[in-house]
Amino acid sequence: MLVVVLCLFGLGLVSIYSAGIGVRTSTMLFVLKQLVWGAVSALVYVSVLRVGYHHFIRYSYWMYGATILLLIALSLIGAVSKGAVRWFQLGSLSFQPAELGKVVLILAMSRFFSRNPPNSLKNLLTALALSGISVLLILLQPDLGSALVYVAVVFSMLAVAGSPGKYLGGLVISGLAAAPFLWKTLKTYQKLRLVVFLDPYIDPQGAGYNVIQSRIAVGSGGLWGKGFLQGTQGRLHFLPEPHTDFIFSVYAEEFGFVGGVIVVLLFAFLFWRVSRAAFRTKDIRGKLFCIGVAAWLWFQVMESIAMSMGLAPITGLPLPLFSYGGSSLLMTALALALVQSIAVSPVRDKFSQIA
Amino acid sequence: MYKTLDHFDVDHRLIYVRNIFIFSLSFLIVGLVYFQLIKADEYVNLASNNRLRMIRLLPPRGNVYDAGGVPLAVNVRTFDMKAYPMDLRYDEDFNEAAGLFARHGIPMTSQDLRTSVEKQYVAPYRAISVAINLTLAQVSDLVMDPEFPSSLFPSPVWRRIYPGGALVAHVMGYVGEITRDELEDQRDLYYQAGDIVGKSGIESMYEEDLRGVVGDQVVEVDSRGRRLRDVNYNDPQKGSDIRLTLDLAAQREASRLMDGRRGAMVVMDVNDGSVLVFFSSPTYDPNPLTWGISNKEWSALTDDPDRPMMNRVSGGAYPPGSVFKVVTAAGILMENVANSRSTVYCPGSFELGPQTFRCWRRSGHGTEDIVGALRDSCDVFFYQMSVRLGVDKLIEWSHEFGVGERTGIDLPGESRGNLAGREWKRARFKESWYQGDTVNYAIGQGFLLMTPLQLARVYAAFANGGRLVTPRLNANKKPEWRGLKISRANMDMIKRGIRDVVTRGTGRSAGSYGIEIAGKTGTAQNSQGEDHAWFVGYAPADNPKYVAAVLVEGGGSGASVGSPLVAQMLAYLLGHNK
Numbered sequence: 001m002l003v004v005v006l007c008l009f010g011l012g013l014v015s016i017y018s019a020g021i022g023v024r025t026s027t028m029l030f031v032l033k034q035l036v037w038g039a040v041s042a043l044v045y046v047s048v049l050r051v052g053y054h055h056f057i058r059y060s061y062w063m064y065g066a067t068i069l070l071l072i073a074l075s076l077i078g079a080v081s082k083g084a085v086r087w088f089q090l091g092s093l094s095f096q097p098a099e100l101g102k103v104v105l106i107l108a109m110s111r112f113f114s115r116n117p118p119n120s121l122k123n124l125l126t127a128l129a130l131s132g133i134s135v136l137l138i139l140l141q142p143d144l145g146s147a148l149v150y151v152a153v154v155f156s157m158l159a160v161a162g163s164p165g166k167y168l169g170g171l172v173i174s175g176l177a178a179a180p181f182l183w184k185t186l187k188t189y190q191k192l193r194l195v196v197f198l199d200p201y202i203d204p205q206g207a208g209y210n211v212i213q214s215r216i217a218v219g220s221g222g223l224w225g226k227g228f229l230q231g232t233q234g235r236l237h238f239l240p241e242p243h244t245d246f247i248f249s250v251y252a253e254e255f256g257f258v259g260g261v262i263v264v265l266l267f268a269f270l271f272w273r274v275s276r277a278a279f280r281t282k283d284i285r286g287k288l289f290c291i292g293v294a295a296w297l298w299f300q301v302m303e304s305i306a307m308s309m310g311l312a313p314i315t316g317l318p319l320p321l322f323s324y325g326g327s328s329l330l331m332t333a334l335a336l337a338l339v340q341s342i343a344v345s346p347v348r349d350k351f352s353q354i355a
Numbered sequence: 356m357y358k359t360l361d362h363f364d365v366d367h368r369l370i371y372v373r374n375i376f377i378f379s380l381s382f383l384i385v386g387l388v389y390f391q392l393i394k395a396d397e398y399v400n401l402a403s404n405n406r407l408r409m410i411r412l413l414p415p416r417g418n419v420y421d422a423g424g425v426p427l428a429v430n431v432r433t434f435d436m437k438a439y440p441m442d443l444r445y446d447e448d449f450n451e452a453a454g455l456f457a458r459h460g461i462p463m464t465s466q467d468l469r470t471s472v473e474k475q476y477v478a479p480y481r482a483i484s485v486a487i488n489l490t491l492a493q494v495s496d497l498v499m500d501p502e503f504p505s506s507l508f509p510s511p512v513w514r515r516i517y518p519g520g521a522l523v524a525h526v527m528g529y530v531g532e533i534t535r536d537e538l539e540d541q542r543d544l545y546y547q548a549g550d551i552v553g554k555s556g557i558e559s560m561y562e563e564d565l566r567g568v569v570g571d572q573v574v575e576v577d578s579r580g581r582r583l584r585d586v587n588y589n590d591p592q593k594g595s596d597i598r599l600t601l602d603l604a605a606q607r608e609a610s611r612l613m614d615g616r617r618g619a620m621v622v623m624d625v626n627d628g629s630v631l632v633f634f635s636s637p638t639y640d641p642n643p644l645t646w647g648i649s650n651k652e653w654s655a656l657t658d659d660p661d662r663p664m665m666n667r668v669s670g671g672a673y674p675p676g677s678v679f680k681v682v683t684a685a686g687i688l689m690e691n692v693a694n695s696r697s698t699v700y701c702p703g704s705f706e707l708g709p710q711t712f713r714c715w716r717r718s719g720h721g722t723e724d725i726v727g728a729l730r731d732s733c734d735v736f737f738y739q740m741s742v743r744l745g746v747d748k749l750i751e752w753s754h755e756f757g758v759g760e761r762t763g764i765d766l767p768g769e770s771r772g773n774l775a776g777r778e779w780k781r782a783r784f785k786e787s788w789y790q791g792d793t794v795n796y797a798i799g800q801g802f803l804l805m806t807p808l809q810l811a812r813v814y815a816a817f818a819n820g821g822r823l824v825t826p827r828l829n830a831n832k833k834p835e836w837r838g839l840k841i842s843r844a845n846m847d848m849i850k851r852g853i854r855d856v857v858t859r860g861t862g863r864s865a866g867s868y869g870i871e872i873a874g875k876t877g878t879a880q881n882s883q884g885e886d887h888a889w890f891v892g893y894a895p896a897d898n899p900k901y902v903a904a905v906l907v908e909g910g911g912s913g914a915s916v917g918s919p920l921v922a923q924m925l926a927y928l929l930g931h932n933k
Contacts, residue, residue: 219398
């Protein structure tokens with residue numbers, strides 16, 4: 001699993017470098033920052049592995065509470081500065097609580113479902129209420145993409161934790177029913193992003209521009225790609241946010257179909273390994289945690305890559321391990337370290353039961 | 356009703372969810388197959404640069420005004436003929452364009468065109484300028500030509516002009532196309548080949564304020580290069596305006612007074628360091644430089660023996676001669692080598708071992724105290740006192756007055772002058788410091804070099820009661836100064852001396868212009884030729900407002916040449932700003 005993670009991170013670095021060439025700043029800046037974050041993440045990975053996942057799950061309610069407080073603090077700051085605020089600024093580094101929230105939510109939900117399986121309506125509704133708070137706060141930021149990740153995570157965990165089919169079906173139906181109301185609460189630019197993905201040529205100079213340019217980038221990559229640093233779309237500022245949201249477009253333009261398929265297969269292998277950890281462990285909380293992480297990463301991979309081809313709306317979600325961004329990388333490392341800890345601990349679990 | 360989770364059930368559901376995750380990825384693969392394999396050709400075409408073109412829109416630079424709001428640097432619209440390098444690849448493209456220009460009286464060979472295109476090249480679809488500085492009439496003439504190639508298109512640009520012309524050349528500096536070295540050295544990657552940057556003066560000093568923000572335009576064109584539609588447009592933003600402390604009318608007066616002689620004149624507000632007059636003579640017109648001049652014209656400017664492009668006010672270092680004596684006097688008084696009652700008898704010369712140092716007045720001044728020595732510019736007084744003071748203290752006090760350091764004026768290319776001391780002499784000549792060097796130093800000769808601006812600053816410190824101000828040209832820059840360690844009583848003694856210079860001493864010719872000046876004459880010996888004439892002074896003497904320094908290279912006597920110039924300049928300003 002570690003090999004796959006490092007491969008993805010490495011390819012990400014290459015693409016970030018390439019994307020950085022187009023941006024009007026020192027070209028190495030993003031790569032260096034990302035490397036620093038990579039080192040920090042490696043440190044987190046190792047230390048989490050040593051600590052073991054039990055402790056994390058034990059304190060998950062507290063952490064969840066703290067995250068909610070962080071999100072509330074962020075909304076308050078946002079209210080004061082009258083704009084979208086998704087970051088805490090710590091010196092030159094910024095930190096996105098929404099990313100932290102993903103791991104913490106999965107931890108908290110694993111603990112909750114193991115005690116209160118969502119096979120009763122009461123438990124199900126309590127779970128929805130608990131997770132709903134953070135989803136609501138994220139929506140207020142507004143960060144539609146992350147909110148959708150939360151929804152996907154909770155839904156997958158519900159499904160695995162044994163919710164009866166009728167409950168799940170009910171949720172889907174009520175979600176669809178609520179959609180028109182949600183639609184009304186969206187900001188205009190969010191609506192535009194959702195619509196242009198259906199037909200980018202509605203607004204080719206505005207919102208659709210990104211979709212068209214990204215599609216051109218991916219499409220013009222062809223079978224083998226244009227080669228490292230040979231992409232023109234990212235370089236010429238045609239792509240917005242080439243090192244974060246549209247990193248896959250930059251990558252696919254330079255490394256083509258072959259490179260794209262390799263990345264997809266690497267992610268497939270990663271999901272395989274994460275779900276294998278879920279099978280192996282005897283701990284129901286571990287199983288649920290693994291599936292939550294898989295759901296999270298899966299959703300972001302699907303969204304980010306589909307978006308680069310204009311097959312999904314633009315949400316600004318990073319491609320895990322690949323995109324430039326410290327919070328996302330750090331939290332992915334934390335989650336994967338916990339998964340690894342689950343994978344290696346069935347043996348240790350027995351000991352702790354004896355003790 | 357409590358029911359624990361059944362492992363078997365969970366694992367069963369897990370397999371489902373895992374399979375959904377993994378197999379849904381094939382949707383992405385299908386997408387990649389569709390876009391990267393099936394429709395690749397179409398997208399390669401779209402991306403292959405023949406549809407989208409980028410034009411860099413340079414913003415107008417910020418205007419520069421003098422203290423009264425008179426424009427010193429502004430922009431006018433002219434036109435560039437632009438093209439995309441990808442449309443100018445073959446000889447016939449160049450010949451066609453060159454032929455067009457030739458028919459309309461614009462001399463340009465196809466070889467010139469090719470070199471110019473190669474020089475500006477960034478990317479095939481990034482527009483470059485084929486011909487610049489065209490008037491509206493020329494452009495319409497060209498475009499109406501039946502053989503006007505579709506690859507060319509006119510683009511309006513801003514050109515810099517300096518209404519003050521030669522009067523403010525050394526202050527304003529000028530702009531020009533960025534050089535290859537400047538491009539490689541830039542820190543923020545703002546510039547591209549063909550951009551205009553400040554090359555000297557205010558234009559260079561405040562480049563980042565004046566330049567504004569570049570805009571760009573992305574257009575989609577058809578296969579023949581005709582514009583179909585705008586894809587993206589970012590407005591360029593004009594640079595910030597700057598108001599200077601300079602007074603253009605006074606600058607004109609300075610130019611009239613200097614009358615083409617080599618030299619410098621600077622006038623500063625004694626209290627806040629605002630520079631009102633900053634005139635280096637002879638001067639040059641910066642306007643042709645911004646429009647691009649030929650190598651021949653350029654070398655005519657740079658090879659001129661009078662060196663018109665040299666900024667003599669802050670960039671020229673000269674022996675200060677007797678105007679330096681106020682600094683020596685301050686050292687003598689502050690170190691208690693002399694007080695108001697100390698006198699020296701001047702027989703016309705001073706013996707130091709085997710050497711004889713002459714006073715400028717061969718017949719001698721008789722008995723002089725410090726006030727009298729300043730008034731009569733008696734060299735022997737300062738010779739004798741400086742030997743008692745010693746070189747180290749003398750240099751310490753010179754340093755206190757900012758000798759040998761930049762004044763910090765907001766203009767590039769400032770000289771430090773030369774505050775020569777023991778170490779300097781050893782490093783430079785491998786000789787130790789002799790007392791004879793000290794004696795020369797005391798009267799502003801020898802190794803000592805100062806700029807007219809440094810001297811104006813020294814005299815401003817006497818005028819404002821002991822603050823060494825930092826000269827400034829930008830009116831929005833905060834005034835700065837450093838307090839000097841000189842006592843009020845000693846300062847007043849020196850001020851009395853330099854007031855007497857004008858009322859009954861060497862600078863009497865400064866006294867007949869209706870204002871009360873205090874100042875000092877200087878006639879500096881110059882190893883390269885005629886003596887330099889100096890006068891530095893301030894007015895009104897009892898409540899000083901302005902300090903002025905004048906230097907005439909090889910001008911001869913400071914008394915007869917320097918002092919009337921300063922007096923007329925100060926009289927003009929005080930009369931004007933009453």
